[in-house]
Amino acid sequence: MGSTTKIRDVARLAGVSTATVSRAIHHPAVVTKETRAKVDRAVRQTGYAGNAMARNLRRMETRMIVVLVPNIGNIFFSELLSGIETTAADNGYSILIGDTTSDPGRARVFADYVRGAQADGMILLDGKPPYFAAPASGLDGQAAAANQPPVVVLSERLPGYDFPTVCIDNVAAARGATAYLIGQGHRAIAHITGPLENILTAERRRGYRAALHAAGLPRPPGYEVTGDFSIRSGRLAMAGLLAMARRPTAIFCSNDEMAIGAITAIRAAGLSVPGDISVIGFDDIQFAGCYDPPITTVRQPRRLIGATGMALMADILAHKTVAGGDRVLPTELILRASSGKVSAAP
């Protein structure tokens, strides 16, 4: 009982060869019932646990998937992760989470995990291409992809790369949300965006603009304010909007946290939601429905996105087929109390 038990020890105790022990454990069907019993007993007696490093090396797989996420602490991603984890487990995979908030350099470390066969594939939630991938360029895209580890992109599209992707139609969803506000009679609708370099941000803004344009509404300067998806940034952005000469009557926020921040700021200014100003969020995080007032928002099927993405990854790893094409999952505008008809013009 000195150090760990090795397969040899089990074999000796069971009176069989190491090959038989391995078979009894991994392919029980090919050994006799008696042999299996002997091995099982020896395994229990020794507390043998195999050695994953050796097994991985031999099998040339780790059944581990790297998931690159901008911020685990963010509830939006943590629910997405939860969907990924569940499906991963169902397929015998585990997920290795890489948080890139604190240090963008971590992205490289985790990309190297896949390149170094520490993980079998990589799922990207941060909307940034892995450093080792070159943009798809027609013909040699296929050839180049052949030697690259499998990558699946979730939640945002990566323009210029042709990784399999699971996402929603951000443009349409944002357009729908804005159109709803217009339908409620709002004419002065502002937009609090995410960070500008963010693809998601750009898409949602595009949808917002498209809706205004379709309704023939102007886009007054200053009506698009940049936030960073945090509650605080929503509050600050809203404070700026409240100070404007022509104050908006409705705000479309690029996520729910900023909507919460916006509502806080509106109330701090002595105004009411939705009495004076309507607010719409995006994502439908759990707290959106429990806030006071409950927040109108665009629901994203987070768990489904995660599950679909992981299923896709498992499929690619199993069949080695890169099933192209984006999976676009549906969104839903959830109407709650934070939005309503425009009040009499101020």
Add this chain to the structure above:
Amino acid sequence: MGSTTKIRDVARLAGVSTATVSRAIHHPAVVTKETRAKVDRAVRQTGYAGNAMARNLRRMETRMIVVLVPNIGNIFFSELLSGIETTAADNGYSILIGDTTSDPGRARVFADYVRGAQADGMILLDGKPPYFAAPASGLDGQAAAANQPPVVVLSERLPGYDFPTVCIDNVAAARGATAYLIGQGHRAIAHITGPLENILTAERRRGYRAALHAAGLPRPPGYEVTGDFSIRSGRLAMAGLLAMARRPTAIFCSNDEMAIGAITAIRAAGLSVPGDISVIGFDDIQFAGCYDPPITTVRQPRRLIGATGMALMADILAHKTVAGGDRVLPTELILRASSGKVSAAP
């Protein structure tokens, strides 16, 4: 450029042995500047990335830590994870997250990761002992521990086991919160607990009871209601309390989500917080301060707990010393608008 580049290919290209390549990469100091340059060039040319499985096997370590968490989707844990991740990265480790919500059987799978050397250590956030560990029993505890993979327990204590632990003093914190309510003149204070089998729940309840006892207050039947840490359970529990003949004037909730649920229920009944009923939560999750009203709560240093725990783990792995003793981190009662002086008795 057929399959992946191996160290042999790099060695050939650089005109040195594989040993030298390995040294040039991992111990640059011991090779000549010229050799290093040759190797570097060959590495860049071939895009060599090493093979982690082989390296792990040889080094007998994976620099990976399993973290067992009850629910990644829960914001409390995701922030704890964030603290762990950051410190892990600083120490050259990565974390492998195991979610046990969906399937408690996963706990076994992940415990086997450590046993099978797929991971170097395990951090437990779910307050449940790993299946392979026997309760500490005096003398042989040390001996048994020697062959076990390192385990660190965070956030809750595991009575009967002597794993290194980073936690808060739940009893004292709960007592403090309850005592504060008593100080505000409340005499009818109810408690919404977590799941009963939960150690945390038991500790906080103990603190609650202790405070009542110290103040000579009775514990009316039905004043302790069991929840499950979800918003919904807080709402339901509160609905039950509101229906009681002698309605409480203050509620101490075992976490913030249940406090939010409680507030929702109180308002739905046409009462106000804190006008009619004061509510206190626990944890100080991000949303507690942004809720309307902002929630009085006990702040736990989540990131610090995670960081301290991971640092402890790194220390154990580096020095092989099992530094015993619990690290008890301080909590803080954050006074906000959801609680106040007792109103005129009903």
Add this chain to the structure above:
DNA sequence: ACAGGTCATGTAAAGCGTTACATTCGGCGT
């Protein structure tokens, strides 16, 4: 100029389990 020492590099042996291939045994068909 030679012994002894240092430094850089090469050689080859682990590290542990899996699996292709070889072997043995028993049974069955003719």
Add this chain to the structure above:
DNA sequence: ACGCCGAATGTAACGCTTTACATGACCTGT
């Protein structure tokens, strides 16, 4: 009764890297 076939097990190579030890070259001090 013999040969063939299939099933069960054993043998040994292999996966890729790291590192202890060996080797060789070069330098220094006497």
